[in-house]
Amino acid sequence: MNPILSRRRFIKAVIASGAAAATHSGISSAVAGGQETAGEKGAVERLMSLTINGRTRRVDILPQETLAFTLRYKLGLTGTKIGCNRGECGACTVLIDDIPNYSCSTLTHSVRERSVLTVEGLQGEDGSLHPVQQAFIDELAPQCGFCTPGQLMAAVGLLKDNPHPSREEARQAMSGNLCRCGAPMAWCLRGSTRVLWRMGA
Amino acid sequence: MASYDVMPDVQLYQPANIDDALNLADRFGRDGWILGGGQDTYGWLKDRAKHPKAMIDLNGIETLSGVRQTDNGIEIGATTTLREIVRNKTINADYQLLALAAGHVASPQIRNAGTLGGNLLQDARCWYYRRGLACYRAGGNICYADSPEGMNREHCVFGASRCVAVSPSDTGTAMVALDATMVVQSIDGERLIPAGSFFKGPNTHITQMTALRPGEVLTAVRIPSAWAGSRFYFEKVADRNVWDFALVSIASAMRIEDGIIKDSRIVCGGVACTPHRLHHVEKALAGKSPGAETADLLAPLASEGSRPLNYNHFKLPLLENLLRRALRG
Numbered sequence: 367m368n369p370i371l372s373r374r375r376f377i378k379a380v381i382a383s384g385a386a387a388a389t390h391s392g393i394s395s396a397v398a399g400g401q402e403t404a405g406e407k408g409a410v411e412r413l414m415s416l417t418i419n420g421r422t423r424r425v426d427i428l429p430q431e432t433l434a435f436t437l438r439y440k441l442g443l444t445g446t447k448i449g450c451n452r453g454e455c456g457a458c459t460v461l462i463d464d465i466p467n468y469s470c471s472t473l474t475h476s477v478r479e480r481s482v483l484t485v486e487g488l489q490g491e492d493g494s495l496h497p498v499q500q501a502f503i504d505e506l507a508p509q510c511g512f513c514t515p516g517q518l519m520a521a522v523g524l525l526k527d528n529p530h531p532s533r534e535e536a537r538q539a540m541s542g543n544l545c546r547c548g549a550p551m552a553w554c555l556r557g558s559t560r561v562l563w564r565m566g567a
Numbered sequence: 568m569a570s571y572d573v574m575p576d577v578q579l580y581q582p583a584n585i586d587d588a589l590n591l592a593d594r595f596g597r598d599g600w601i602l603g604g605g606q607d608t609y610g611w612l613k614d615r616a617k618h619p620k621a622m623i624d625l626n627g628i629e630t631l632s633g634v635r636q637t638d639n640g641i642e643i644g645a646t647t648t649l650r651e652i653v654r655n656k657t658i659n660a661d662y663q664l665l666a667l668a669a670g671h672v673a674s675p676q677i678r679n680a681g682t683l684g685g686n687l688l689q690d691a692r693c694w695y696y697r698r699g700l701a702c703y704r705a706g707g708n709i710c711y712a713d714s715p716e717g718m719n720r721e722h723c724v725f726g727a728s729r730c731v732a733v734s735p736s737d738t739g740t741a742m743v744a745l746d747a748t749m750v751v752q753s754i755d756g757e758r759l760i761p762a763g764s765f766f767k768g769p770n771t772h773i774t775q776m777t778a779l780r781p782g783e784v785l786t787a788v789r790i791p792s793a794w795a796g797s798r799f800y801f802e803k804v805a806d807r808n809v810w811d812f813a814l815v816s817i818a819s820a821m822r823i824e825d826g827i828i829k830d831s832r833i834v835c836g837g838v839a840c841t842p843h844r845l846h847h848v849e850k851a852l853a854g855k856s857p858g859a860e861t862a863d864l865l866a867p868l869a870s871e872g873s874r875p876l877n878y879n880h881f882k883l884p885l886l887e888n889l890l891r892r893a894l895r896g
Contacts, residue, residue, distance in 0.1 A: 408591070409621075410579045429579035430622075432609070451572045452610050453677060454810055465650070468676045471609050473602075475579055476626060520676070541809040542674030 410475050417480070418443070419487030425474075433469035433477060434458040437484060445485040445515050449544075456543030459516035459523075460484050466523035466542070485515035488522065498522050509547035517543050574612050578621040584628060585752065588784060591623045593754045596781045599623050603646055603685030606677050611690070616699035625684075631786055634658065640792040642750075645684030645785050649738075650675075652683060662790055664818055667801035668741035671816075674809045684785045687739055687749075687765075688777060691732035691840075692812050693722065703729045703773050712876070719876040721814060724883065725839040728770035731876060734841050737803060739766060740818040743842040744832040745794050750787040751779060758783070766841035776840070794820045794832070798857070800893040803836070804885060813837035815882050817889040821857065828852045828861075833893065835869070838882055845869060848890065862894035 412426050418441065425440060434451070437443040437460070446469055449457035453471040460469045461483040488496035495503070498521050508514040517540065524531055524539035531539065577600075582588040592599055600619035602608055603626070611617040625631055631644040634655050641657060652658055652669040659666050672678055672686060690696075691704060693712055701707030712719040713731045722731040742749075742762040749765045751758045765778050772778075779785060797820045805811035816836035822829045831852045833845040848868050855861045869890040870883040 408580055408582075408587075410581055430574035430577045430612070432574060435573065448572065451613065453606055453674075456674070456676065459676060465679050466676050467680050471606055471677075472680065473579065473605065473622075473624070475581065476605075476624065539675055542676040 414475065414478050416441075416474070416477065416482070418482045419484060420481075427474045429473075429475060431474045433460065433467075433472040433474045433482070435470075436474040437469060443484050443486050447512055447515055449512065449516075454544075455513070455516075456520065457513050457516040459519040459543060461519055461523050461526075464523065464526045466520050466539075468542075483519070483522075485518055488518065496522065498525065509545075513543060513545045513547075517545065571613055571615060574609065575615060575618070577612065577619060579624060580621055581624045581627045585630060585784075585786065588623055588625055588628060589752060589754045591621070592784050593782045595619075595621050595623070599781075601625060601688075601784055603682035603688075604648065604677075604680040605685075606673070606681045607685060607689040610697075614697070614699060616697065625784070626682075637789065640790045640795070642787050642789045643683055644787050646682045649678040649681050649683065649686060652738075653678065661792070661795035662745060664744060664794075664799035664801055664820055665738065665741045665790070667799065668737045668803075668816075668818060671801070671803045671813075672737045677810075683738060683788060686736050687742065687788070688779065688785060689735055691730075691776060692735045693730075693732035694718070696732060703769070704732060706774055715877075717876075718878065720878040720881075721812070721837075722876055722879055723839050724870075724873040724875045724879060724886075725843050726768050726770075726841070727874065727876075728768060728773070730769035730773055730840065732769075732840060733837050734766060734776060734839065735812045735837075736842070737813060737816060737836060740816060740834040740836040740842040741801065742788060742790075743844055744818045744820045744834040745790050746832070748789045748791075749785055750789060751783050752786045753780075753783040759789075762788075762842075763844065768840040794822070797822050798896065800896065802889055802892060804889065815885045815889055817886075817893050818842075819893040821852070823857060826856050828855055828857060833890065835886060835889070838873075838886060845890070847871065852894070857894060857896050859895050862891040865894060866891040 410429050414427055415422050416425050427436060434446055434448050437446045446460055447457040448470055449455035451470045453468045458468055458470040459466050462477055463480050488499055498518055520540055520543050528535060580591050582591060598620040600622045602622045602624040625646050631646045633644050633647055634657060635642045649669040649672050653666050695711035696702050696704050700711055703710050710729055710731060711717050712722050719731060723733045747762040749760045749762060751760055760778055767778055800819045803813045803816035805813050813836045815838055819833045821831040831849045833848050835843045848865055851865055866887045869887045873883055
């Protein structure tokens with residue numbers, strides 16, 4: 367990929383320029399083509415606090431904005447991928463109050479006062495990988511890697527809820543995430559539970 | 568039809584109590600969209616196939632969520648998520664049919680966000696309708712699925728009337744089998760609607776799937792204790808075990824005393840525009856004992872009265888086999 371014009375760099379550059387972060391212009395309304403809706407009486411306040419990966423930020427959010435959109439295009443957290451954008455692939459999975467959710471099918475306004483964990487929040491404070499991330503590497507889980515952030519979040523969500531899942535429980539929990547390479551994620555998850563046990567987590 | 572990844576311009580209201588929500592629902596009428604988990608909603612909006620002016624998000628209303636014991640059974644708030652229902656102790660102990668049905672909906676993440684009310688009220692999944700075509704259900708005057716070249720593999724075999732879409736709800740079949748009552752509120756007061764007459768076929772309301780009127784909000788579902796602890800069976804057949812809607816599903820409840828079936832409810836999903844109750848099978852079951860013999864005897868009754876379309880004849884043996892398995896137990 368052209369290193370100068372890569373998608374990631376473009377998105378980060380737009381965000382860094384401040385076009386999207388704190389104003390109502392930015393890509394969102396440009397893409398949506400929506401004129402600004404005057405705040406109807408009783409409708410949601412656009413300026414809101416979001417707690418993501420333990421950090422609280424004030425962000426200007428359109429009423430109809432999805433969490434995946436906010437994460438990627440307003441906060442620059444491009445680890446969360448948008449695959450189908452219809453709740454049918456799982457690439458956008460994030461944890462909301464420790465429960466896996468499709469961020470493409472969640473309104474950002476509905477996570478006010480809740481805590482969101484994305485793949486960027488998995489690493490330790492010293493920058494070390496989360497045991498599940500390490501296990502995915504050890505077990506050679508990803509192939510193309512596009513679905514991996516969603517798979518990781520689904521796996522972490524399962525282990526937060528059930529630290530010792532059976533193989534069937536792991537299969538169930540990972541069933542909301544597609545991998546078009548056909549990599550056996552539930553198998554990797556077994557690896558990650560092994561790692562967790564080893565760490566006594 | 569163009570498909571967009573971003574949501575269209577639409578206003579959002581997050582009322583904190585039910586009175587505010589009812590006032591908003593009344594104020595916006597048909598232009599308002601009552602929002603539960605949103606898992607049916609956002610596709611409609613992103614595809615620009617429906618154009619509400621405002622979404623009214625019920626999730627901030629605490630009284631609408633949770634499972635409560637009542638004098639005669641339980642009451643489940645409309646915004647209770649399917650995840651909570653699958654995990655609820657009371658439901659699993661006494662009304663396991665509902666937990667089984669809720670556990671078969673879509674995918675884990677959708678069950679984590681999707682609500683009971685949203686699952687019951689979701690719109691038809693006919694791909695022609697979803698695509699935003701002006702079919703009967705969308706207020707037009709043609710059915711694309713029921714045409715010589717229409718792809719109608721997933722469509723109905725019972726009760727078609729111009730529209731041939733099926734009811735997509737997995738929990739809907741369980742609700743009808745459990746004789747549940749829908750609690751519907753509006754600024755004019757409260758209506759109690761039995762689940763059996765809550766779902767409407769195209770011969771009564773072609774543009775809507777339930778008895779809910781504009782301005783009304785489904786606030787809770789009441790399940791009577793009548794079927795608590797009965798013998799339940801739920802099975803759903805779909806192309807994939809995750810995400811997909813039922814090709815055919817069956818939800819049954821049987822009250823058995825001394826080895827004899829006293830009373831039963833057999834309800835099928837994916838075969839009609841509403842959850843399809845097999846009244847004649849229920850009648851024939853009374854007084855028989857459950858088992859392979861009864862199952863083989865009554866299974867052929869399941870498809871009686873069916874009118875399959877070009878590509879969905881396969882649903883008839885599927886339906887008969889599911890009934891056989893439900894009765895065999």
